[in-house]
Structure formats: C-alpha cells, structure tokens
Amino acid sequence: MNTELDIDPSFIDKSLPVPVGRQLYGLMSYQLSHFDLPKGTKLPSVRRLASTLGIAQVTVAQVYAELRDAGLVEMRKGSGAYTRLALPQESDHGVTALRTDIDLLLSKAERKGVSPMSLVAMVNAQAQLRRSRPGLSVIFVGVFPGPGEDYVRELSPLLSPRDRISLVTLDQLRMEEETRRACVEADVVVTFVHRETEVEHLVPDANVYGLRFIPSDATRAALARLDPRARVAAITQLQDYIAIMKPSVQRYAPHVSDIRVSWSQAPDLDALIAGSDAVIYASGADHVLRRVRPGVPCFEYRHSADPAALEAEFLPYLAELRERQKAALKLVSGGPTSSDN
Incomplete structure (x- = not known):
C-alpha cells in the first residue's frame, strides 16, 4: 500500500504546450483517486512540492485549491493539505450521512422560503411519483461512450432484475437539459470518485455517488x-x-x-x-x-470498479436506497408494500 504521493519531476513535461499546473492537477487528482492513500495522509507543502518540481509556488497553491474544491484534499489551517478519500473498508453512507443530507435539504428549503411542512409534502409527492417505478433507476456518468458502456455492463450484475441502469457522458450532461433532468429524477447517479464534485456541480439536485476505480x-x-x-x-x-x-x-x-x-x-x-x-x-x-x-x-x-469498494460501500448503499424507497412507499400508502408480502 502506498503511503505517500509519487510525484517525480520527470512526470511534468515542461516542453509540452500544456500548462504545468494542468499537468500537475491531472497527476495529483488521479493518484488521490486511484492509489492506496489512506484518508488523512499529509501531502507535500506548497513550498516543498514547488521546489521539487521546479515550478512556481503560486501554481502549486492553485492546484491544491482546485483539488480542495474537487473534494479530493482537505486544507487544515496552519498544517497543510491532507487526503480526504478513504480506502474501502466500511460504508460512509449510513444513518449519519442520511441525517446530514436531511439537514442540508432543510437548509436549502429555508433559504428558498419553503417551510418544513411544505418540504414534507413535497417529499411525499415525490415518493408517490416513484411508487410505480420498477426498482432503482441508476445512471452512470462516464467520459467516453465505449468504455462507459463497459462500465455499465460491469455494474449491471450487481443490480436487481427490476433495476434500470443507463449511460450518459459528461459532455451530454454539460449540453443537454434533458440529460440533467433524467439525472435529477434517478435514484442514484454513479460516476468516478474524482468526477463526483464535477457531476454534483452540473446536477446539484441529483443524488451523486462517487465510485472508486482501479487499473483492471x-x-x-x-x-x-x-x-x-x-x-x-x-x-x-x-x-x-x-x-x-x-x-x-x-x-x-x-x-x-x-x-x-x-x-x-x-x-x-x-x-x-x-x-x-x-x-x-x-x-x-x-x-x-x-x-x-x-x-x-x-x-x-483500462480501469474497472474496485472490488473492495463494490463490496464494502456500493452494494450496502444500493441496499440502503431500496430501504429508503420501501419506507417512502409505506409512508405514502399507509401500509405494507407489495414487496413486503
């Protein structure tokens, strides 16, 4: 298991017509997402990394800021930058995460002048709309159509026969309102863990899940x-x-x-x-x-979904989504759902 970033000066090619900051961001975002770096690993300081690579400190500082905004690093005042992603061990999507989601939803409703009772009514109405849905609706957001279709085929066996999974690309998400609307209506939008923040910015009202991928x-x-x-x-x-x-x-x-x-x-x-x-x-x-x-x-x-992440995180999360859906149907119907019988 790696315990630190592998950033060799030779990885950055200053002869290319590609800004060194862009190269460094790509390098670090990939390693933070795909390498086995435990959560809380301290990263090199701006000064040290700039000296190692022979580039300006302001460039490194900007890269760290972008990594922070992408949800890949945590900046601690007076201490520096640390990794935020955890290795797959146990689900981070339990009751605590759900309570956080509810708190965020309440805050958003308050900012828009929506009362808690009105919000409950909206949630109930949305649950009713989902009542006839055959299983979970899953959308995978990929970069390229070909590999994306392979990833969808890889994830399909993990779903139930009643679930539906479809593919959209980031370009479609950027350009097509219909695609963004479909993501908002889906039960979960799955993408690469290092693309999670990007997708959330494109569809802020969607339920986005970042899945860890590793070399196949x-x-x-x-x-x-x-x-x-x-x-x-x-x-x-x-x-x-x-x-x-x-x-x-x-x-x-x-x-x-x-x-x-x-x-x-x-x-x-x-x-x-x-x-x-x-x-x-x-x-x-x-x-x-x-x-x-x-x-x-x-x-x-080629990459494939990390088996450890699938087993320890993704499958339990799908089970949690099913329980939420079942509970919502019970609340709306006032009794047991057909799936309980």
Whole structure:
C-alpha cells in the first residue's frame, strides 16, 4: 500500500504546450483517486512540492485549491493539505450521512422560503411519483461512450432484475437539459470518485455517488509482460492526464525504464509510435491503434470498479436506497408494500 504521493519531476513535461499546473492537477487528482492513500495522509507543502518540481509556488497553491474544491484534499489551517478519500473498508453512507443530507435539504428549503411542512409534502409527492417505478433507476456518468458502456455492463450484475441502469457522458450532461433532468429524477447517479464534485456541480439536485476505480486485472497483466528493454509510448486522449501516464505505467511495470508520453492529437505522434516497441493508450484514445504497425504490442490502459469498494460501500448503499424507497412507499400508502408480502 502506498503511503505517500509519487510525484517525480520527470512526470511534468515542461516542453509540452500544456500548462504545468494542468499537468500537475491531472497527476495529483488521479493518484488521490486511484492509489492506496489512506484518508488523512499529509501531502507535500506548497513550498516543498514547488521546489521539487521546479515550478512556481503560486501554481502549486492553485492546484491544491482546485483539488480542495474537487473534494479530493482537505486544507487544515496552519498544517497543510491532507487526503480526504478513504480506502474501502466500511460504508460512509449510513444513518449519519442520511441525517446530514436531511439537514442540508432543510437548509436549502429555508433559504428558498419553503417551510418544513411544505418540504414534507413535497417529499411525499415525490415518493408517490416513484411508487410505480420498477426498482432503482441508476445512471452512470462516464467520459467516453465505449468504455462507459463497459462500465455499465460491469455494474449491471450487481443490480436487481427490476433495476434500470443507463449511460450518459459528461459532455451530454454539460449540453443537454434533458440529460440533467433524467439525472435529477434517478435514484442514484454513479460516476468516478474524482468526477463526483464535477457531476454534483452540473446536477446539484441529483443524488451523486462517487465510485472508486482501479487499473483492471488485464491491464496489470499486460504491463507486467512488457519487455524491460522496450521503448514504450504511453498515449492519452486528454491533455490533463498526460502527467499520469508515466507513473501509471511504472506502477505495474517498474522493470521498464524507457517510457515516452504524448496525447492522441500531438503533431509528432506518428514518429513517436514508429519508434516504439510497445504502445499503451488511455481509454478514449483507441483510434491510435490504426497507427501501430503489425506485431507491436498495443493495449488499452483500462480501469474497472474496485472490488473492495463494490463490496464494502456500493452494494450496502444500493441496499440502503431500496430501504429508503420501501419506507417512502409505506409512508405514502399507509401500509405494507407489495414487496413486503
């Protein structure tokens, strides 16, 4: 288990036309979301990290502020920055979290001039609207359609036959009012843990759940099989995540030293691929496959939902949602629901 962030100066490529702050944010947000960092782990100070990377302190401070706003770090006055995400052990979505949700809802109603009794009536009316719903309505918010469909298929066996799960992308969420409305009406909107705050900002009235993802077993096996002498090209579709590619490959292929990173629209991409013995591409950059010559190992750096998070957190949360739904139906009907019989 890692107990500190792995931030090597070589991960930040100052020769790229991508701001170093953008690279650093992508690197840190990924590691905070995917690496095994216990909650409350102290992060390097702004001064220390700026000195290590050779970049301005104001840039590092801005990155820490963005990580705080994304819900990934906690800033403690006079002490510094600490990780906020907990490793999967036990559900954080119990009675205490529900009481917090209720308190937040009451505060929002008060700001809008809605009395507690009116709020109860609104909740009852919403429960009645859900009464005929066949199971839970689940929406998964992904980045790219192809990988997103795979994630939906991965989560589907965890749901009951009466549940419904569908996919939307972040772009759809940003551009389509109908998609945002569907998320608000769903029982739960599931997304990557490091995208949770972003989705909450897009649909503040939706019930958003951040799920932890880790590199898939197939990805780890493929990385372990790489020839230690190989010249490896690691390619991402998103410039924000250029800085994560090298440490992500090195984590499961520490025997490989020659790793060159780029993004899928770089003008020198063809030359990079031609001079490589193996090509790894992040989800969404699968079109680079067409540029790889036959016989050269080429595979996707794919993630999958963390089994520990599914078992310890997500499944109990789904069970809690079902209990809430059942209780709401009982309250509206004044008696047992059909599912109780």
